[in-house]
Amino acid sequence: xxxxxTAPLLPELVLSIGGxxxxxxxxxxxxxxxxxxxxxxxLLLLGATVALIGxxxxxxxxxxxxxxxxxxxxxxxxxxxxxxxxxxxAAHGWFERGTEHASEYSVLIVFAAAGMSVMVSxxxxxxxxxxxxxxxxxxxxxAAYRRSDERSAEAGLKYFVLGALASGILLYGISLLxxxxxxxxxxxxxxxxxxxxxxxxxxxxxxxxxxxxxxKASAVPFHMWTPDVYEGAxxxxxxxFASAPKVAxxxxxxxxxxxxxxxxxxxxxxxxIFAALASIFLGAIxxxxxxxxKRLLAYSSINNVGFAMIGLAAGGARGASSVLFYMAVxxxxxxxxxxxxxxxxxxxxxxxxxxxxxxxxxxxxxxFAAAFAIFMFSLAGIPxxxxxxxxxxxxxxxxxxxxxxxxxxxILGTVIGAYYYLKIVKVMxxxxxxxxxxxxxxxxQGLLILVAAILVSPLGYLLIGPLGSLTDKAAGSLF
Amino acid sequence: MTGLPWLSLLILVPLFFGGLCLFVSANGxxxxxxxxxxxxxxxxxxxxxxxxxxxxxxxxxxxYPLGGGVNxxxxxxxIALVLIALTAFLMPICIGASxxxxxxxxxxxxxxxxxxEALIMGSFEAQDLFLFYIFFEGGLIPMYLIIGVWGGxxxxxxxxxxxxxxxxxxxxxxxxxIYMAGTAHTTSIPALMAFDFPKQAQTFLFLAFLASxxxxxxxWPVHTWLPDAHVQAPTAGSxxxxxxxxxxxxxxxxxxxxxxxxxxxxxxxxxxxxxSGIAVVxxxxxxxxxxxxxKLIAYSSVxxxxxxxFGLFAMNRxxxxxxxxxxxxxxxxxxxxxxxxxxxYDRLHTREIDRYGGLSDNMPGYALLFMVFTMASVGxxxxxxxxxxxxSLIGTYRASSWGAIVATTGIILGAAYMLWLYWRxxxxxxxxxxxxxxxxxxxxxxxxxxxxxxAVFWMGIYPESFIRxxxxxxxxxxxxxDRVAPAGDSHLTLGKGAMHMNMGxxx
Numbered sequence: 001x002x003x004x005x006t007a008p009l010l011p012e013l014v015l016s017i018g019g020x021x022x023x024x025x026x027x028x029x030x031x032x033x034x035x036x037x038x039x040x041x042x043l044l045l046l047g048a049t050v051a052l053i054g055x056x057x058x059x060x061x062x063x064x065x066x067x068x069x070x071x072x073x074x075x076x077x078x079x080x081x082x083x084x085x086x087x088x089x090a091a092h093g094w095f096e097r098g099t100e101h102a103s104e105y106s107v108l109i110v111f112a113a114a115g116m117s118v119m120v121s122x123x124x125x126x127x128x129x130x131x132x133x134x135x136x137x138x139x140x141x142x143a144a145y146r147r148s149d150e151r152s153a154e155a156g157l158k159y160f161v162l163g164a165l166a167s168g169i170l171l172y173g174i175s176l177l178x179x180x181x182x183x184x185x186x187x188x189x190x191x192x193x194x195x196x197x198x199x200x201x202x203x204x205x206x207x208x209x210x211x212x213x214x215x216k217a218s219a220v221p222f223h224m225w226t227p228d229v230y231e232g233a234x235x236x237x238x239x240x241f242a243s244a245p246k247v248a249x250x251x252x253x254x255x256x257x258x259x260x261x262x263x264x265x266x267x268x269x270x271x272x273i274f275a276a277l278a279s280i281f282l283g284a285i286x287x288x289x290x291x292x293x294k295r296l297l298a299y300s301s302i303n304n305v306g307f308a309m310i311g312l313a314a315g316g317a318r319g320a321s322s323v324l325f326y327m328a329v330x331x332x333x334x335x336x337x338x339x340x341x342x343x344x345x346x347x348x349x350x351x352x353x354x355x356x357x358x359x360x361x362x363x364x365x366x367x368f369a370a371a372f373a374i375f376m377f378s379l380a381g382i383p384x385x386x387x388x389x390x391x392x393x394x395x396x397x398x399x400x401x402x403x404x405x406x407x408x409x410x411i412l413g414t415v416i417g418a419y420y421y422l423k424i425v426k427v428m429x430x431x432x433x434x435x436x437x438x439x440x441x442x443x444x445q446g447l448l449i450l451v452a453a454i455l456v457s458p459l460g461y462l463l464i465g466p467l468g469s470l471t472d473k474a475a476g477s478l479f
Numbered sequence: 480m481t482g483l484p485w486l487s488l489l490i491l492v493p494l495f496f497g498g499l500c501l502f503v504s505a506n507g508x509x510x511x512x513x514x515x516x517x518x519x520x521x522x523x524x525x526x527x528x529x530x531x532x533x534x535x536x537x538x539x540x541x542x543y544p545l546g547g548g549v550n551x552x553x554x555x556x557x558i559a560l561v562l563i564a565l566t567a568f569l570m571p572i573c574i575g576a577s578x579x580x581x582x583x584x585x586x587x588x589x590x591x592x593x594x595x596e597a598l599i600m601g602s603f604e605a606q607d608l609f610l611f612y613i614f615f616e617g618g619l620i621p622m623y624l625i626i627g628v629w630g631g632x633x634x635x636x637x638x639x640x641x642x643x644x645x646x647x648x649x650x651x652x653x654x655x656x657i658y659m660a661g662t663a664h665t666t667s668i669p670a671l672m673a674f675d676f677p678k679q680a681q682t683f684l685f686l687a688f689l690a691s692x693x694x695x696x697x698x699w700p701v702h703t704w705l706p707d708a709h710v711q712a713p714t715a716g717s718x719x720x721x722x723x724x725x726x727x728x729x730x731x732x733x734x735x736x737x738x739x740x741x742x743x744x745x746x747x748x749x750x751x752x753x754x755s756g757i758a759v760v761x762x763x764x765x766x767x768x769x770x771x772x773x774k775l776i777a778y779s780s781v782x783x784x785x786x787x788x789f790g791l792f793a794m795n796r797x798x799x800x801x802x803x804x805x806x807x808x809x810x811x812x813x814x815x816x817x818x819x820x821x822x823x824y825d826r827l828h829t830r831e832i833d834r835y836g837g838l839s840d841n842m843p844g845y846a847l848l849f850m851v852f853t854m855a856s857v858g859x860x861x862x863x864x865x866x867x868x869x870x871s872l873i874g875t876y877r878a879s880s881w882g883a884i885v886a887t888t889g890i891i892l893g894a895a896y897m898l899w900l901y902w903r904x905x906x907x908x909x910x911x912x913x914x915x916x917x918x919x920x921x922x923x924x925x926x927x928x929x930x931x932x933x934a935v936f937w938m939g940i941y942p943e944s945f946i947r948x949x950x951x952x953x954x955x956x957x958x959x960x961d962r963v964a965p966a967g968d969s970h971l972t973l974g975k976g977a978m979h980m981n982m983g984x985x986x
Contacts, residue, residue, distance in 0.1 A: 382617070382620060388616075396657050396660075396661070399657045407657070411653060415646050415647045418643065419639070422643075426638070429627065430628050465546015466546065
């Protein structure tokens with residue numbers, strides 16, 4: 001029997017206890033056990049996803065309002081845990097070539113997942129910070145995971161220094177909010193904001209907290225680390241960074257804005273609108289000159305966060321629902337695109353990252369190219385691919401709230417962004433073939449690419465109904 | 480009407496055959512594509528015969544909810560029917576035109592063509608706002624790849640220009656659609672066609688849709704993507720672009736802009752007339768000085784499309800019916816003209832007009848058919864071009880005599896550049912030895928061009944076959960436009976004595 005008070009935290013418990021056991025197992029088995037540990041970690045994450053099912057995880061705030069295992073959190077976890085599992089599978093056949101120990105990789109991702117899990121459940125500033133740091137610390141190590149590689153070490157250091165700075169800003173904001181309201185819980189802060197015009201100190205706190213979260217979500221103007229870290233980190237790690245933690249950060253920001261800062265909507269809305277538009281346009285324009293596919297996808301992820309934030313700016317249950325919808329589809333597209341990047345290997349099986357090396361892929365590896373093209377068109381939001389629909393949902397929410405100009409600006413951003421996604425398709429389909437890639441013998445990854453491609457293909461439209469009602473319910477639990 | 484979901488089949492058949500194409504050899508793909516498009520043509524003929532012009536407005540209706548307020552809702556009226564028939568008719572011809580001309584990556588090519596057919600069919604059939612957008616926009620992807628992979632030297636630039644121009648226009652329309660769905664609380668196109676939006680909103684909605692359809696049609700001054708796309712695209716790509724994709728713009732005006740925003744449209748009649756007038760004169764003059772055959776025909780397309788906008792925004796029966804006939808006729812004629820260019824291009828690999836000359840000597844069959852299509856393009860009575868342009872001019876005259884005067888100038892200029900083109904290519908002496916050595920049309924090329932020629936004469940001699948299905952639907956659009964249609968400055972009076980042609984209700 002699970003004790004009553006722990007039931008809402010079941011997924012987190014599964015992950016942290018399981019992660020600790022896995023860490024010991026990894027320490028004792030060393031490199032021999034790497035594959036075993038990684039599959040166990042995948043099982044653990046899937047187990048944690050299963051643990052979401054059932055009434056306990058839909059409970060309201062527990063531990064004196066520290067965390068809330070509501071449907072909103074469950075929805076986020078149901079996206080993030082499988083995404084983290086995919087990131088573990090993405091590493092298969094990657095680290096074996098070097099001298100690194102691969103087993104810690106899986107363990108670190110499990111801990112990061114536990115941190116993200118706390119993030120989306122957090123209903124108090126302390127839980128927010130603890131979850132965010134647990135996730136970040138695992139992330140710093142992961143970025144520098146390939147110790148022998150200078151770029152990876154640089155990425156890790158950069159991420160750590162800038163991340164620490166962002167944490168500092170966030171903590172400062174938290175201290176201001178606490179100092180001026182006397183409470184750490186979101187509901188308490190909301191009550192303080194509801195009492196007339198917020199004081200300057202409260203507003204400062206709000207701005208600092210949002211800045212710290214914007215760093216995590218890599219929204220402009222706190223995006224600077226993203227291209228460098230995405231490029232330098234080993235590709236499976238980048239796959240992870242671009243997917244699950246991003247969902248956690250965006251969902252955390254959504255919950256904080258709705259539950260904690262709801263009465264101050266007018267104060268944060270302008271910040272979110274600015275960050276959204278700046279992310280969309282910077283992400284679209286800065287991607288132009290990129291020659292490295294990982295850097296390009298980094299800008300793409302900045303661009304995509306901007307669209308999700310349009311939903312947040314739209315406000316209300318509808319806006320929150322559109323954010324969830326957007327992030328769910330975004331994760332599938334991004335994981336698919338990065339899995340394709342993982343398969344870019346030269347003749348000797350070494351990974352390559354230049355966009356030029358994709359030349360003529362449609363002729364040398366037609367199915368690979370088709371999958372990649374599907375992800376690119378989908379990220380660009382071109383119908384009939386499913387990537388179009390979340391953008392529509394977000395703009396729908398914005399127009400419904402009367403932010404037509406915001407929607408128009410955002411949608412013009414998609415046209416600018418379409419250029420560089422088209423560029424990749426052009427390189428693959430219209431250029432003369434370059435040296436063919438070596439085949440990667442990872443059937444599970446191949447299957448995952450296939451599943452992702454099917455999900456974002458026009459067949460994905462069949463999911464509109466169920467996914468839409470799910471996001472509506474999940475967003476409804478915030479209000 | 481039998482229970483088969485015919486309209487879904489029109490979409491699924493090409494998709495199915497397109498998918499199959501990817502798994503077979505080049506020759507297998509050619510045959511599969513031909514069979515797939517012929518099946519679709521057969522279905523469209525069945526639809527034409529089963530369609531009841533005096534029946535309900537929407538026929539063959541299908542509706543399955545997809546969730547989230549979106550429906551797989553299909554249905555056609557007469558306007559969609561004739562355009563579907565045009566598409567289904569041109570598609571096998573496009574496949575035939577690519578039979579020898581496309582040598583590399585044939586299965587892929589055929590797959591994209593069939594995908595495009597499916598998406599175009601979907602755009603004409605969709606009865607749900609967002610479903611329409613998905614099909615409408617989706618057509619960009621296969622066309623982008625067709626131009627970019629199988630095009631000429633400047634193909635990359637042309638494909639980008641095509642994609643980004645069209646996308647830019649369309650996204651503004653998307654915002655308008657979101658607003659409409661939110662205001663009218665429905666995404667059903669038939670329901671929206673009867674919904675009265677606030678007048679102020681109509682202005683913006685009209686402009687947003689104009690951004691999309693003006694680029695697609697294309698209208699001056701956003702036509703500049705078209706010559707590039709045409710020149711670089713392979714022959715069959717040009718045929719489908721000129722023959723069908725441009726028609727989506729005209730279809731959009733008549734399906735969305737006019738019935739959904741009557742006040743908004745009426746407000747912009749002067750603008751539309753001015754733009755159309757400039758397009759007719761300016762692009763005709765530009766066409767006169769072209770050295771590249773394809774470019775010349777591309778510019779002539781812009782000029783012809785201006786007759787469509789003239790006719791549509793005249794907002795009377797002659798104008799709108801004329802615009803639709805111009806669309807059909809231009810679909811056939813410009814497609815055929817691009818095929819004619821393709822015929823000589825396949826032999827000499829140049830589109831420069833000066834490299835040819837005197838082809839009537841060594842290619843009499845070619846010269847004959849080319850003559851037919853040139854005359855149809857000029858608008859000679861007895862060909863399809865005459866019927867459409869004449870009706871459209873009558874309509875324009877009733878709305879604005881100045882508009883009609885400018886439009887008529889376009890017809891004269893059109894005769895000038897087309898006849899001059901024909902003269903430079905087919906008459907005179909055989910200056911160039913390589914051009915003189917070209918053989919006449921092969922059997923395959925006869926099979927491509929002769930059916931179009933037959934259709935051109937049919938439409939020119941007995942246009943009633945094509946006007947009958949659209950008559951009631953044009954009437955329905957006109958009832959929406961009744962309250963805003965321009966009075967016009969011409970004072971038509973019924974003549975005394977035998978009056979064979981009743982010009983409808985006189986003002």
